[in-house]
Amino acid sequence: MSSEPTRYRTLKDIPKEEYMAPGTPLCAGCGAQLALRLALKALGPHTIVVNVPGCVALFAIYPYSSLKLPFVFTSFVAAPATAQGIVDAIKVLRSKGVNLPEDTKVLVVVGDGAAYDIGLQSSSGALHRQLDHYYFVYDNEAYGNTGFQYSSATPFLSRTTTSEATDRVPGNTFWKKDLFEIWRAHGVPYIATVAASKPVDLLRKFEKAARFKGPKLFLALGVCPTGWGSDPQMTVKIDKLAVETGIWPLKEAVYGEVRHTYIPRSLKPVEEYLRTQRRFAHLFDGKHDDLLKEYQARVNAYWEKVWSTELK
Amino acid sequence: MIIRVRLHGRGGQAMKTAGRVVGTAAFLEGFRAQDSPMYGPERRGAPVASFLRISDEEIAERGYVWSPDIIAIADPTLIGDPRANVLDGARQSTAAFVNIPTLDGIRVGDLTRLTNYDVTRAAIRLLGRAVLSSGVAGAVVKLLPISRQSLEEAVKIEMEDIGLKEREIDLNVKLALECFEGTPRVPVEPLPTEELQQFRAVELGWQPPEVSIGLIRNVGNGVEKMTGSWRVSRPVIDYSKCTRCGVCFDYCPEAAITLAGPDNRPVIDYDHCKGCLICYNECPVKGAITVEEEGLAEKVASGGVV
Ligand code: SF4
Ligand code: SF4
Ligand code: SF4
Numbered sequence: 001m002s003s004e005p006t007r008y009r010t011l012k013d014i015p016k017e018e019y020m021a022p023g024t025p026l027c028a029g030c031g032a033q034l035a036l037r038l039a040l041k042a043l044g045p046h047t048i049v050v051n052v053p054g055c056v057a058l059f060a061i062y063p064y065s066s067l068k069l070p071f072v073f074t075s076f077v078a079a080p081a082t083a084q085g086i087v088d089a090i091k092v093l094r095s096k097g098v099n100l101p102e103d104t105k106v107l108v109v110v111g112d113g114a115a116y117d118i119g120l121q122s123s124s125g126a127l128h129r130q131l132d133h134y135y136f137v138y139d140n141e142a143y144g145n146t147g148f149q150y151s152s153a154t155p156f157l158s159r160t161t162t163s164e165a166t167d168r169v170p171g172n173t174f175w176k177k178d179l180f181e182i183w184r185a186h187g188v189p190y191i192a193t194v195a196a197s198k199p200v201d202l203l204r205k206f207e208k209a210a211r212f213k214g215p216k217l218f219l220a221l222g223v224c225p226t227g228w229g230s231d232p233q234m235t236v237k238i239d240k241l242a243v244e245t246g247i248w249p250l251k252e253a254v255y256g257e258v259r260h261t262y263i264p265r266s267l268k269p270v271e272e273y274l275r276t277q278r279r280f281a282h283l284f285d286g287k288h289d290d291l292l293k294e295y296q297a298r299v300n301a302y303w304e305k306v307w308s309t310e311l312k
Numbered sequence: 313m314i315i316r317v318r319l320h321g322r323g324g325q326a327m328k329t330a331g332r333v334v335g336t337a338a339f340l341e342g343f344r345a346q347d348s349p350m351y352g353p354e355r356r357g358a359p360v361a362s363f364l365r366i367s368d369e370e371i372a373e374r375g376y377v378w379s380p381d382i383i384a385i386a387d388p389t390l391i392g393d394p395r396a397n398v399l400d401g402a403r404q405s406t407a408a409f410v411n412i413p414t415l416d417g418i419r420v421g422d423l424t425r426l427t428n429y430d431v432t433r434a435a436i437r438l439l440g441r442a443v444l445s446s447g448v449a450g451a452v453v454k455l456l457p458i459s460r461q462s463l464e465e466a467v468k469i470e471m472e473d474i475g476l477k478e479r480e481i482d483l484n485v486k487l488a489l490e491c492f493e494g495t496p497r498v499p500v501e502p503l504p505t506e507e508l509q510q511f512r513a514v515e516l517g518w519q520p521p522e523v524s525i526g527l528i529r530n531v532g533n534g535v536e537k538m539t540g541s542w543r544v545s546r547p548v549i550d551y552s553k554c555t556r557c558g559v560c561f562d563y564c565p566e567a568a569i570t571l572a573g574p575d576n577r578p579v580i581d582y583d584h585c586k587g588c589l590i591c592y593n594e595c596p597v598k599g600a601i602t603v604e605e606e607g608l609a610e611k612v613a614s615g616g617v618v
Binding site for chain 2: 022030225232235
């Protein structure tokens with residue numbers, strides 16, 4: 001992406017404007033909140049936010065609102081329809097001569113529970129209709145707002161309150177659903193994964209997405225000290241480790257063409273990441289080495305493909 | 313006779329587990345017991361509560377404890393916090409346990425049956441962290457007709473259940489017993505069920521949509537919520553070392569740091585900083601951000617405790 005024109009070259013270019021008011025009800029050290037705060041800086045003041053149940057819904061506990069932007073709260077499944085309604089209303093207003101800012105955008109903000117599970121069917125509909133909107137998923141890899149229950153975004157071997165680690169089961173035994181690829185199959189203009197520990201990459205992706213009409217989809221890692229059992233001050237470090245171990249690849253797909261925006265030459269061992277979180281603590285009792293190897297092998301296989309296709 | 317207990321703490325202080333331990337101890341002692349945490353939207357550091365009913369007869373109530381016979385306060389800064397509402401439904405005869413070194417100068421409404429122990433210090437000494445569940449449970453059990461053995465057994469069961477290792481379980485048992493021994497007993501007078509206040513559902517009449525849909529016109533007014541009280545540690549910037557690199561501003565999830573003035577110096581908004589310490593952890597200059605423990609004295613002085 002370095003060859004493309006951009007406002008964002010270094011950390012110094014992170015805009016000073018804030019669209020989030022301090023004093024939110026979210027947990028101290030919430031990675032999802034950081035990712036969203038940065039994303040809003042790129043999206044700017046003319047963003048209309050649609051949100052569903054999840055941690056971010058706490059931004060609007062009546063009569064308070066933590067975003068300095070219009071905020072519509074709706075049910076899990078109704079977010080794409082709500083966004084469609086707003087997009088249509090903007091069109092109608094413009095056709096009646098109402099002067100709305102050129103860069104008025106509709107942004108759907110949902111957690112992984114809504115994106116991967118409960119709202120997948122309706123968002124698929126919106127992608128199919130090529131609805132012109134932004135869709136931002138803060139992926140804390142479980143139902144964080146209700147006490148950390150398993151979702152289909154929960155990674156392999158993670159302990160959640162509904163995928164306990166016992167003598168017989170090592171936590172969640174399923175692999176994380178590949179939402180990026182599901183989205184890609186819809187033939188939408190822009191898809192990207194982002195991480196709060198790489199703010200310049202994050203800002204550039206939002207900047208780039210603005211060129212396209214149609215669905216612009218973002219998957220942000222949401223380090224969750226409360227659910228993951230990690231130290232709040234380690235949030236950015238853990239986020240960085242997710243990227244550097246290769247567990248959270250940074251990539252984009254423009255009309256389906258995938259390109260990684262950060263390609264590590266060598267990967268840090270997945271253990272380095274897993275050890276920072278209590279949800280994986282059961283893996284380090286000496287009895288789970290095979291599973292840890294399986295985890296590492298899966299990550300390696302992913303990157304070997306990337307290295308052979310993109311590092312030529 | 314039902315004894316009703318309400319435990320108040322902050323998210324992260326493990327009041328839910330404290331309630332579980334006391335409930336299990338009561339059960340082992342032969343009582344019927346019911347414990348449940350509050351489900352609320354607020355997070356680590358925010359006021360939370362859990363509820364407990366102990367009885368020798370069937371318990372036909374559920375949910376929030378409106379008329380507590382015992383209140384346990386794990387964090388004294390909650391006493392004056394309207395959001396915590398620790399005195400809700402309390403009577404003058406309600407017994408209150410406060411996690412504080414001394415009761416000198418401490419008032420909990422007009423309650424007269426106050427007792428205390430410094431659970432935090434004991435927890436830090438034994439566990440290395442201010443995890444208060446076992447300690448507060450020990451103190452509360454002291455006020456109930458429950459034996460030391462049942463307490464000990466309950467701590468073991470519950471700590472094992474949350475996955476602690478043997479050594480940690482032992483330390484938690486020590487903590488519980490220390491707080492049990494150290495907390496002076498005060499009499500508890502359960503309110504007869506007949507005298508329980510009856511609560512009726514609130515009736516909501518018709519309201520025009522401008523009112524009933526909860527439309528927030530003043531966007532960004534969340535800033536009125538002072539989440540600074542969640543903080544247990546305070547990041548402090550030493551401007552003689554700070555290079556104005558802005559990294560702390562970049563990574564503060566709360567937008568509690570602004571870059572101000574011609575030199576773009578980072579300024580921390582202590583009314584809202586939650587003390588996650590990401591800024592401290594990410595600052596590339598050694599010593600530019602240091603961490604201070606939030607002193608209780610300071611919170612008392614700022615009106616947090618009444
Ligand atoms: S539960 Fe996790 S994702 Fe939700 S607010 Fe807390 S830290 Fe953030
Ligand atoms: S990160 Fe440290 S050196 Fe950089 S601006 Fe903040 S306090 Fe100063
Ligand atoms: S501790 Fe630092 S990063 Fe965390 S909320 Fe306070 S100012 Fe922000």
